[in-house]
Amino acid sequence: xxxxxxxxxxxxxxxxxxxxxxxxxxxxxxxxxxxxxxxxxxxxxxxxxxxxxxxxxxxxxxxxxxxxxxxxxxxxxxxxxxxxxxxxxxxxxxxxxxxxxxxxxxxxxxxxxxxxxxxxxxxxxxxxxxxxxxxxxxxxxxxxxxxxxxxxxxxxxxxxxxxxxxxxxxxxxxxxxxx
Numbered sequence: 781x782x783x784x785x786x787x788x789x790x791x792x793x794x795x796x797x798x799x800x801x802x803x804x805x806x807x808x809x810x811x812x813x814x815x816x817x818x819x820x821x822x823x824x825x826x827x828x829x830x831x832x833x834x835x836x837x838x839x840x841x842x843x844x845x846x847x848x849x850x851x852x853x854x855x856x857x858x859x860x861x862x863x864x865x866x867x868x869x870x871x872x873x874x875x876x877x878x879x880x881x882x883x884x885x886x887x888x889x890x891x892x893x894x895x896x897x898x899x900x901x902x903x904x905x906x907x908x909x910x911x912x913x914x915x916x917x918x919x920x921x922x923x924x925x926x927x928x929x930x931x932x933x934x935x936x937x938x939x940x941x942x943x944x945x946x947x948x949x950x951x952x953x954x955x956x957x958x959x
Contacts, residue, residue: 784885785823785852785941786932788832788859788896788914790815792843802919803939811939812842816849818940823851829941830883832914832932833859833896840869848873857882859896859915887944902928910951912944921947927955 791799792815795808805811823829829852836843847854847870856862856870856879870876882895891909893901898916901909913923914933921936923929930951932942 782824782826782828784887784944785827785829786832786894786912786944786947787819787829787934787937787941789834789917789933789935790831790836790846791834791861791934792836792846793838794836795838802917803935812846815934815939816846818938820849820851822943823941825851827852829854830857830885830894830912831855832857832894832912834861834914835859835870836866837861840866844869844873848875850875853877855880855883857894857896885944887948890948892944898923898929898931900929902926910948912947921950922954927951 792812793808800808800811803811831854835847852875854876856876858867858879867879870879882893885892885894893899893909893911895911895913896915898913899911901911911929912932916931917933917935918931919936921931923931930947
């Protein structure tokens, strides 16, 4: 049975130490290689992955070479570094199924809004709609401690994609509710 994974901000090829150093790497090449290894260690070819933007920076051919190595059927919600040219290139990759501004996914009783930027989808204690997001490079999973805004980026998940079921369980535990 296939699984659904979420992630963002791989930043393949982004050769700035403020990206790779906090992630525990010595250089961008080491980061790129290890992200692919970690991704492929948990994601199978039959799994679905929603990548919530900022796949690469720098040389597009380098970034694409890493994207093409990733397992799974990848749906991309583009981020602030995903230019029109890059979006066109993503659509040419064999493992990329679709590229959109964002996605809406139903999981059991929850509606999940998948975006690059954190997006308020609830009012106060109402957590029926969950926002999974990237962009912030935060090392914690909840945006401003809100139980309905969950960060899926590489920086808070040790450079692994996140199984949506595990993320929803973490949200459930934080809120203390039945999903």
